Amino acid sequence: MSYHVKTALSDLWKEKWINLLGCLSMGVGLFMAALALAAVINSNRVASALPERFSLTVFLKQDATPADIAQIQNALRSDKPVKSVAFISSDKALANLKEGLGNKYSYLLEGLDSNPLQASFDVKLRKEYVRTVSVKALAASLKTMSGVDSVNYGKGFLDTIQKVVHAVSEAGLALFAGLLAGAVFICYSTIKILFYRKSDEIETLKLLGATGWFVRAPFLLEGAVMGFLGGLAAGAACFGAFDVFLSGVGGALPLLTNLSIPPALVAGLPVAGVLAGMAGALIAIGRVRP
């Protein structure tokens, strides 16, 4: 084993410029891959830290009395996080629905002899409060008031956020996979060059009875070392880039102080580098035919 290690290190040193280039290229690839993954992780984290909603709708019972309605309205108005309250009568709701359906389908509603829609309050919340105040608690207290049928908190907004997070996650993961494949490819081409340069020596090893793994071992180690060093460089770059980012853009938006590059991700970079390097080396050498 120590023989393979010695061979690998001396080979790496002999071709140090090619290998340095390989290390740095792998480092760049891994760095960008880490950023893509960090984007995915952070978008998920921001989404979960976000208030569940910025607005809520209070649906009223059909038999709610004007007194009930007034009481609810007053309760909402006096609540600090509430920015605005709009009352939507059942007639208005039906009109909105008709408008939403358009002329073509409005006949669907013609057969109705009574208005099935509920009156409601459309409540907008102040952004600066939604993080500290539990919207759930507000909704729960509203629900206990007489005349309130149900409280619906901005599901649509939540869905949008989730869609955005999904899109970021998918694009980020695809980018991550692509960049990781790029790192593998860089190692592949670097090792391929070394492999060709040593083809004469490899032929001799095989004639002396070396197995495929004996021939492969130094190259695998070289790939692993290159990947490891590339991963270390990428990790250092991650910390550096993140500091710059936080002191610049990050400070301006309070939401972004929540962002971070997870230490586990950075610690994983050399490991990912080793795996990518060995994979690249394996593909480069391929099957060693006797």
Next chain:
Amino acid sequence: MIKFESVSKSYDGNMVLNDLSFHVEKGELAFLTGPSGAGKTTILKLIYHALAPEAGAIYINGQNTCFIKHSDIPWLRRAIGIVFQDFRLLLTKTVFENVALALRIRGLDEREIKARVMETLKMVGLRHKSDNFPQALSGGEQQRVVIARAIAAEPMLILADEPTGNLDPETAAGIMSSFKEINARGATILIATHNRDLYHNSGRKVFRIASGTAAGTVVRQEES
């Protein structure tokens, strides 16, 4: 130990060996001779399976190597020590490491490797050059490193292709006596050479290859 049965081999349509048959018994020390280009190196390459014949069968230690599995080729080669005509030394490694390579490939441990390499280098008179690189050696010294690498692992079969081509008669005689000693310990040895001095009056079997016969490669077996 080695048995060729009607073996034919050609390069790009040029027939080099045609319907060749001969055999070397276990424990023998035999010679292979013939003019340059007759096919001596080709025969050795067929034995260690760097080449495969187009026709015929080759048996090494009873195994027909024409049907050998890829994964078994390293094992076949580890049973053989080869002195290559073109040396095949690794120029980036020291004399010690070149000889040690044969033992590392066979999985020996470091202590045994050190002892055996030094012992073998002493045998070929190159103990003092163990830390040199091949390019700092004379042709004859390089040749002796190759011989050391071939015999260090004590293989049961040794193939030597012109092993004394770069040696003065005295050193050549020294190498020959080493071969005889190894042979006396049980190894089978086949030496391809032009050097008549090596086999003349040695009392060993000599296979002489005559080239260019249409009827087939004639191998005359003569007692020297």
